[in-house]
Amino acid sequence: MKLTKSELENRLKNLNGWVYSETSDAIVKEFKFKDFREAMAFVLRVAFEAEELDHHPDIFISYNRVNLSLRTHSENGVTEKDFKIAEKIDKIE
Amino acid sequence: MKLTKSELENRLKNLNGWVYSETSDAIVKEFKFKDFREAMAFVLRVAFEAEELDHHPDIFISYNRVNLSLRTHSENGVTEKDFKIAEKIDKIE
Numbered sequence: 001m002k003l004t005k006s007e008l009e010n011r012l013k014n015l016n017g018w019v020y021s022e023t024s025d026a027i028v029k030e031f032k033f034k035d036f037r038e039a040m041a042f043v044l045r046v047a048f049e050a051e052e053l054d055h056h057p058d059i060f061i062s063y064n065r066v067n068l069s070l071r072t073h074s075e076n077g078v079t080e081k082d083f084k085i086a087e088k089i090d091k092i093e
Numbered sequence: 094m095k096l097t098k099s100e101l102e103n104r105l106k107n108l109n110g111w112v113y114s115e116t117s118d119a120i121v122k123e124f125k126f127k128d129f130r131e132a133m134a135f136v137l138r139v140a141f142e143a144e145e146l147d148h149h150p151d152i153f154i155s156y157n158r159v160n161l162s163l164r165t166h167s168e169n170g171v172t173e174k175d176f177k178i179a180e181k182i183d184k185i186e
Contacts, residue, residue: 058153061152063149
């Protein structure tokens with residue numbers, strides 16, 4: 001079920017560096033690495049989490065920068081599923 | 094060296110499905126796969142080509158879709174280097 005704005009804000013406090021993007025109606029975070037190899041290694045670990053949870057962030061890679069964007073398309077907004085994978089992703093680093 | 098508009102148009106004819114994007118001043122292509130796994134497998138192969146040629150496309154992954162964008166930042170436009178890796182990428186599929 002889609003989270004309300006206040007639920008969202010509360011949940012975001014427990015994450016590290018994720019913000020809500022009004023334009024994409026998603027929670028987003030930018031990650032920066034030493035180089036492309038390190039960025040790809042991170043993306044691959046995110047990919048395994050995504051497959052395991054069957055929930056797939058949009059991923060943008062620009063050399064050493066990775067932008068992740070999470071929303072639940074079926075609920076047309078941000079849900080508990082997005083926070084679940086965000087927490088897993090924050091444990092990767 | 095940055096290619097002229099007419100050089101660009103000529104070179105694009107020899108590629109498969111790449112177009113010039115005015116807004117990003119880059120050559121771009123969208124690839125579609127069966128699912129996320131297939132998309133990631135493709136991205137990983139692109140990543141190895143990018144490291145080998147030391148030229149890294151911007152990569153956007155949205156479940157089974159992958160968008161690649163190629164430009165040469167040091168020349169502030171599209172160069173021969175971009176076509177070289179685009180040709181390699183087209184051989185992956």
